[in-house]
Amino acid sequence: MKRSPGRIAGFALKHLLKKPATIAYPAAKLEIEPHYRGKIQYNADDCIGCNLCVRDCPASAISIVNVGTKEEKKFECHLNLGHCIFCAQCVDSCRKGCLSFTPNIELADMSREALKVKL
């Protein structure tokens, strides 16, 4: 390589004609990997209310409540998106496979209350 100052000039000129490497988010759409850990999904039909997900959650963001009776159980999953760290440990902990993650990452809201969602 020739030893001269401004050696990067050729490289810079070459890149002048290339497309930008950045994405103009949110105007342009952001491509999210299908494996990305976003908001979790809940399937109440398979849930047995073992609370393993609640026990393992590092951020105490998830809770499973029984809204039915003692005999006729009906579970609901409540998630605080403001607390959730999107580690998906609850998905790993669930023995029945009723929790799964989606690549949904656009979850921002102006109020804190709106971040407490029922799945």
Added chain:
Amino acid sequence: MSKITIPIGPQHPSLKEPGCFTITLEGEKVVNAVVGVGYNHRGLEKACEARTYIQDLYIIERVCGICSHTHSTAFCQAVEELAGVEIPRRAAYIRVIMAELERMHSHLLWLGVAAHEIGFDTLFMYSWRDREKVLDILAELGGNRVNYGINTLGGVRRDLEPQMADEIRAMLDIVEEQNKYYIQLALSETTLAARLSGIGKLSHEDALRLGAVGPVSRASNVDTDIRVIDKYAAYDEVPVTAITDDHCDVFGRAVVRVLEIMESIKMIRWSLDNLPDGELTAKMPRRIPEGEVFSRTEAPRGEDTHYVRANGTDKPDRVRVRAASEANWHSVKHMLEGDYLADVPIIIAAIDPCYSCTDRSIVLRSAAGERVWDWAALRRYGIEHYKKQGFDASKIKIAERKIIR
């Protein structure tokens, strides 16, 4: 000539995180430097004691935003050793692949930051653009750009599918070509060499004496690479070469880092070709038997050590983390002295400092001087403090803890 003392930080344009460097100048020359860290103490170690091992995994991962994988690997290794569990070979290989991808993105990040500190913003843009490619792969493998969450106690959480291996190979080809250009640039670009040579001198003897780790020590020709001297995960099979350099200055550190990216690319390719089949996790007990263990890994910044003490329950009794930057602060003080004020930002940046990783304890400073307190004294102080605010915490019972000397 009269001396003048100036503070650099806690908020300063050249520092990316809060840290205070009190610099005493004689003209333009630094005659004394005092490193002050502790602005980012988050109480992570204490938080670990109140949570289960599984939950701690995610706290430990958040010790550092750049080398999150290496921290969780060190913690997992410690807990696995306490439980007497050996992880499957495939899991060990995936840990190595993640660790090397992380090293690549960390070194590309450093290259950008260092270029920015010396006013070479073109290189900063280029290296960060290439880093994005590595981050995309990490996001696909782990599920997140920064906190990959691939490690779990007893193995890894996600498999590396064949189509992902192809994507990694394609990315490696692009980054390798770019990196060859950076190596050429680092080794022969006269402006870069002129700016970085001879500043932040740390001789071989001083690096040993001050206990420098990682690329800082390797640039002073000290052969310390935990992947070589204390092999963990799959490094016993993956061929590793420790990169050393004898420039002993900031230029040497840049050379070591760009060459290490090449080494990482080689290692990832080798691991992908020789990835064994098998299980991803070994069965781990929830309660970890009593004992204490010390585990270390090679983070992109150097040696990262974790100490875990278990008491037979599902929560650890004590977790201690010493991140690589913490070991390098002594060298920073030594390197700053004798150099010019204009070189201070790049000398600090050359150790690739991670301030929040470093902050592990609080020293109370008052008119009576500095005091270091033990648990009992700290608890008494806390009770008194809250009593003044109208809250009596003395009735709350806490478990007896052994005091660590």
